[in-house]
Amino acid sequence: MSTLAQGKADLERASTAQKVADMLRERVLDGELAPGLRLSEEAIGGALGVSRNTLREAFRLLTRDRLLVHEHSRGVFVRRPTGDDVRDLYAARRVIECGALRLWDTVTEAQREAVRAPVRQAVARAEKNDWTKAGQANIQFHRGIVRLAGSTRLSDESDRLFAELMLAFRVAQEINDFYQTYVPWNRRIVELLNNGQVSEAVDQLNEYFDAAEEDLVNRLDAQ
Amino acid sequence: MSTLAQGKADLERASTAQKVADMLRERVLDGELAPGLRLSEEAIGGALGVSRNTLREAFRLLTRDRLLVHEHSRGVFVRRPTGDDVRDLYAARRVIECGALRLWDTVTEAQREAVRAPVRQAVARAEKNDWTKAGQANIQFHRGIVRLAGSTRLSDESDRLFAELMLAFRVAQEINDFYQTYVPWNRRIVELLNNGQVSEAVDQLNEYFDAAEEDLVNRLDAQ
DNA sequence: GATCGTTGGATTGTTGAACGATTCTACGAT
DNA sequence: ATCGTAGAATCGTTCAACAATCCAACGATC
Numbered sequence: 001m002s003t004l005a006q007g008k009a010d011l012e013r014a015s016t017a018q019k020v021a022d023m024l025r026e027r028v029l030d031g032e033l034a035p036g037l038r039l040s041e042e043a044i045g046g047a048l049g050v051s052r053n054t055l056r057e058a059f060r061l062l063t064r065d066r067l068l069v070h071e072h073s074r075g076v077f078v079r080r081p082t083g084d085d086v087r088d089l090y091a092a093r094r095v096i097e098c099g100a101l102r103l104w105d106t107v108t109e110a111q112r113e114a115v116r117a118p119v120r121q122a123v124a125r126a127e128k129n130d131w132t133k134a135g136q137a138n139i140q141f142h143r144g145i146v147r148l149a150g151s152t153r154l155s156d157e158s159d160r161l162f163a164e165l166m167l168a169f170r171v172a173q174e175i176n177d178f179y180q181t182y183v184p185w186n187r188r189i190v191e192l193l194n195n196g197q198v199s200e201a202v203d204q205l206n207e208y209f210d211a212a213e214e215d216l217v218n219r220l221d222a223q
Numbered sequence: 224m225s226t227l228a229q230g231k232a233d234l235e236r237a238s239t240a241q242k243v244a245d246m247l248r249e250r251v252l253d254g255e256l257a258p259g260l261r262l263s264e265e266a267i268g269g270a271l272g273v274s275r276n277t278l279r280e281a282f283r284l285l286t287r288d289r290l291l292v293h294e295h296s297r298g299v300f301v302r303r304p305t306g307d308d309v310r311d312l313y314a315a316r317r318v319i320e321c322g323a324l325r326l327w328d329t330v331t332e333a334q335r336e337a338v339r340a341p342v343r344q345a346v347a348r349a350e351k352n353d354w355t356k357a358g359q360a361n362i363q364f365h366r367g368i369v370r371l372a373g374s375t376r377l378s379d380e381s382d383r384l385f386a387e388l389m390l391a392f393r394v395a396q397e398i399n400d401f402y403q404t405y406v407p408w409n410r411r412i413v414e415l416l417n418n419g420q421v422s423e424a425v426d427q428l429n430e431y432f433d434a435a436e437e438d439l440v441n442r443l444d445a446q
Numbered sequence: 447g448a449t450c451g452t453t454g455g456a457t458t459g460t461t462g463a464a465c466g467a468t469t470c471t472a473c474g475a476t
Numbered sequence: 477a478t479c480g481t482a483g484a485a486t487c488g489t490t491c492a493a494c495a496a497t498c499c500a501a502c503g504a505t506c
Binding site: 238239240273274275276277295296297298 | 488489490496497
């Protein structure tokens with residue numbers, strides 16, 4: 001059965017536009033393509049060896065994910081998140097993640113473990129000063145929370161929100177030291193959950209959002 | 224100021240692909256293009272007088288909105304929502320709308336009125352047996368709830384969820400008589416809110432989702 | 447009679463070129 | 477220094493072409 005699923009994954013081969021979009025997404029998220037940069041159709045298409053039409057399809061996919069912004073007759077640009085964007089993102093996260101976390105007592109043990117495990121990993125990575133991996137584990141923690149809701153649509157949209165947020169982190173130059181503050185916070189949330197104090201855990205998550213949002217907005221507006 | 228806003232709206236002229244997508248979206252939502260139908264690039268492009276490339280752009284937009292599904296080398300089809308789709312949609316709605324409704328005491332009066340007004344309208348329309356308008360007002364009610372969260376990203380995504388849900392309603396042939404049952408329910412929710420019983424209103428909303436989901440899933444699986 | 451290749455036609459995936467429309471840039475006039 | 481204008485660069489859209497893929501019909505085999 002797992003081999004069949006594997007085979008199906010192979011069957012669903014990506015289109016050229018999809019592959020180009022995946023490559024560009026990486027470049028945007030690791031900062032190689034800086035926020036605000038304009039992506040010329042001719043230049044990028046030439047460099048990647050794809051036609052303009054195919055490249056435009058890839059641009060559209062990334063625009064859907066809010067990593068690029070499209071301006072009519074001007075081209076596409078790497079999104080440069082503003083303070084307002086961050087506020088909007090956290091308003092959405094508050095509703096989604098706090099709402100999902102409230103379902104803690106109704107979900108399967110596997111779903112709960114998908115929330116706990118990333119925190120253990122983040123703690124371990126943080127002790128080794130590997131903040132890149134710690135940051136990835138932190139995202140897995142929040143992805144796990146969203147998945148408590150049991151909706152693939154909600155999970156997919158949240159992944160887009162997370163990706164957009166990563167852009168904001170980059171602009172705020174907050175990639176490394178940010179998690180140093182908040183890893184302990186996540187740990188406390190999991191402790192409360194294991195204690196059966198779901199409501200208190202939700203409160204902590206809300207406070208975490210308050211602090212993270214304010215920190216990020218301040219750094220963005222300072223620029 | 225309003226004239227300036229008007230001028231700006233004119234400036235943001237829609238691209239051809241956007242206009243084509245809007246037209247197709249209407250056709251899909253009012254059932255002219257039935258769920259499951261395959262949309263031939265050549266046939267539709269010829270009928271609308273746009274090139275294949277432009278039409279494919281429009282298809283991408285509607286695929287993002289989940290009204291169409293794309294199958295590699297096979298074409299695009301009008302989505303035919305399944306019971307699982309509906310369960311997924313309601314799992315997302317539960318988290319989003321209940322989470323947003325919990326913010327009732329923290330939002331502006333204008334935001335609260337955007338929840339109450341559509342219910343009054345739905346009641347009035349229902350008394351005149353105008354179920355189409357009553358249904359539209361019902362959607363405005365739920366849109367108003369989502370907007371309590373204050374996130375445009377969340378509101379936009381919810382609009383897509385609603386559109387997809389309308390497709391499911393159509394497949395279930397539940398366009399007219401559905402709201403007859405649930406308009407009074409919405410009314411009760413607003414009464415509770417006006418009474419300051421936010422928590423009870425959330426419970427009612429949750430029960431509404433339970434009932435609506437089960438009803439819709441049953442009708443879909445029966446086919 | 448049912449299952450399995452094969453073949454040909456239809457549709458999609460991708461490319462390249464073309465041209466009008468729009469934006470940007472640089473230069474010169476006031 | 478500001479404004480307007482001409483020219484270059486880029487985008488929006490269309491068209492034609494060909495390879496890759498899918499599909500339906502037809503026989504071949506057991």
